[in-house]
Amino acid sequence: MKTEQRSPWREPMVWLVAAIPALSFFAVGGLFWAASRAGGVDRVADRVERTGQIQVANTGPVEQAMQRGLKALIKWDGKRLEVYPASGTFDRSQNLILKLHHPVTADEDRSVSLIGTVHGWAAEVALPTGHDWLLELEPQDGSWRLEGRWPAGQQAALLAPSLAVAQ
Template sequence: MQPKSSPWRQPIVWLMVLLVGAVVIGSVVMYVVANADGPMDVVPDKVQRTGQAQQADLSPDARAAQDKLGAIARYDEEHGFLEVLPVSGNFDHSAALQLKLHHPTRESEDQVFQLAPHEAGWRIDAKPALDHDWLLQLQPASGEAWRLRGRMPKGQLAAQLRPAVGDATPADAVEP
């Protein structure tokens, strides 16, 4: 008969202790990482929450789709201005526009620009950061009669702005 050894001398006991410890440490690290920058504000719209469903007003997007509005937002790095150029639809070229640049995760870094009418579209002197993606939203400066949205990836200097809902056919598509 062999003498009984201490359970702490058995490798399986140490394996169990290390696995539980790794799970606890990993959970604490993930919690700290998830809350490092504060809560994530991915959706810039005002949302009504009912239970687990979220509802947002999409009527400005539907209006833009109905009017077949489309535009391009671009940043001229050399001259330091943001410009919006209409692509399709009937824009009021005498009215100012509001271009919102939403940070994908932090609302505190969002920027709002009032673009004045210019020769081919609307323009403002501005230098947005290009070190991360931007979610773009274009609307009249007077309010939300219509709204166009787009995404400008990190380092990119232009983005297409379209309605978030509506016709699946691109506004600039050529019909046969």
């Protein structure tokens, strides 16, 4: 009895031998692409210097905010962003910069200049509310800095120094 010989292209094993490495190649390329587009997941986007396994960041602005006892409340009504001093002594003549960091995608980070008002600082801005924001508030000279997290859907958040007071 003579069996009819099939073409190698009709055999599933030939396709698996070729397809698995090809799909792996494209999957690794997709992972590299996604990793290059993602932002950091750090709570604060400080510039960090690395030497060996030691990471050094400038905590001077946060320490200055702690010494002055600064805290602020930020509110958003859908179109106007307002910052009110909650404690400490703020220099009301200085305009402030609010940095809003997307928790995952750095491309969606924003920076808003806040102009002094009678009760605090304000700016007109449109913000997406479908995700949390990591916040940094500082004067234009960068002498102090407050941080906080703004959960999705909330209209207000508290900003405070990120370091704990040493006992």
